[in-house]
Amino acid sequence: MIGMEIIYAALGLFFFYTAYSALRRGAGQGAALAGFWGLYGLHFIAGSVFNDFSNGLIIIGMTFLALCMRSRSLMPTVVETLPLSGSVLAGGEDGAKKSMVRLLLPLLVVPLVAVLFVLAAPWMHWHGRSLIDPKRANQIGYVLATLAGLVVAWWRLRPPAGLPFASGSALVCRVGWPLVLPQILATLGGVYMAAGVNQQLGVLLTIILPPGNELAAVLGYTTGMMLVSALVGNAFAAFPILFGALGLPVLVQSFGLSPAPVAAIGMLCGFSGTLLTPMAVNFNIVPVSLLGLQDRFAVIRAQIPAAFFVFAGNTLLLYVLTFFEGHSSP
């Protein structure tokens, strides 16, 4: 069975290679970079073998090394242009058209193969045993799709051997420590849940809001979804808290709204919050380092109009629905 362990091991090796090339380049922060990516590689290769405490120590060690790297990777001193070589682009208009197809093809192969794989995964059996881990079919499909994309790229572009690794780990170094943040934020969600933070926040909100007022309840619910999503950087973590604390007992059970719009509109208010926070790292901070932007909040700033407009519209929509108590089906 193809499980996640093979993929983790391969990714671990890739991060080891990144550490090695950082060390070879040396230059000041080389040691911190090498240590950071080396520890991360170890976490991937041996994470399942180590006990929880050792894995925790690895994450703490990486955090201190990230402090040594400062946020240089977030605010590059020199904004480089997107690296270009244009080596394939020769031969005028006709050649350019051909190379565009050649370059876009591998990029489009990825989503196509990923979707096909997820659809086909339930039928992949061998002597009654599933060939792939069904719980992680999405991730496995994605990895196989990127490999398929690489094969197509290799066939059409003939890059020098070793280039995928070299350029891939150069990109890893450019993104820097924010690369690990999506994973660590999911960790934070798990820790909060285990420590009971979610329940406490729900209890607190029901105490604060005045009882029996539709507008206050709607505003408390939608604003709460937006703020908690912004705080933890994830609407998925905020939804069970606020739906359980306000959505179901107050909006649905007291005011007679249908549960479906309350849930759906609440989740979308959470999405507005996610667009406004540096805690939603892979959406709002990773592109800042990926595109070499100077202003850490540049992407969030560009999202403010859409986030607030959609939030206001959704809050209004939910409030209007309270006038049709019990008739707001579906």
Added chain:
Amino acid sequence: MVDHGSWMTLLGLGVIIGGVILRMNILFVVVASSLITPLLAGKTPYEAVAMLGHYATSARYISVMWTILPLIGVLEWAGLADAARGLVSRLTLKTPGHVLQGYFILRQISAALGLTSLGGQVQMVRPLIAPMAEEAGRHITNGTLTEEERERLRAAAAATDNVAGFFGEDIFLAVASILLMQAVLEANNVQVLPWQLSVWAIPSAAMALAVSWLCFRKIDRSLRR
């Protein structure tokens, strides 16, 4: 449940707020909060570190998205950014606003059809959309695009991907957020069908499209000067 010890855990959220306000390293803030919160809930330091390690190890699957980086590296080596710029001159996308609006609609439709992986910051924005928007910007400013404007176009490209993806994907029936809502509702003994949830995402999609149209027009106007 409402004992003194567990109320203290809310201070763990305070650590995040304080860290963001003080502009500290976010990785440090998040790790600090996930160590302090269990301590406030009465766990021992050993248990707190083990908790961090446990959830980090089981969340490794999220970092699988980075396996695409070698492919992006190869395509950029082969001149993908240049090719994207070439594409702008051949399509009738003459302004950055048109490029971004086109991508917005494409992203929203494909997300609504469940193809969320057709977009993305690493997969699409950096290699393709940002260079296309910049090239169009160079075109309408006659090559006098300032560093500041270039930065604004790149940020707008990243924002387009996020906004269109967020307010498009919920229309699809089998997306993660719909499944999560269904699971939470079911845990509270409420049965709903996925389409009953997804139909309420349509107003948001329309609102996001309208605002973005205005924003893109504003970008074009300010570049034309």
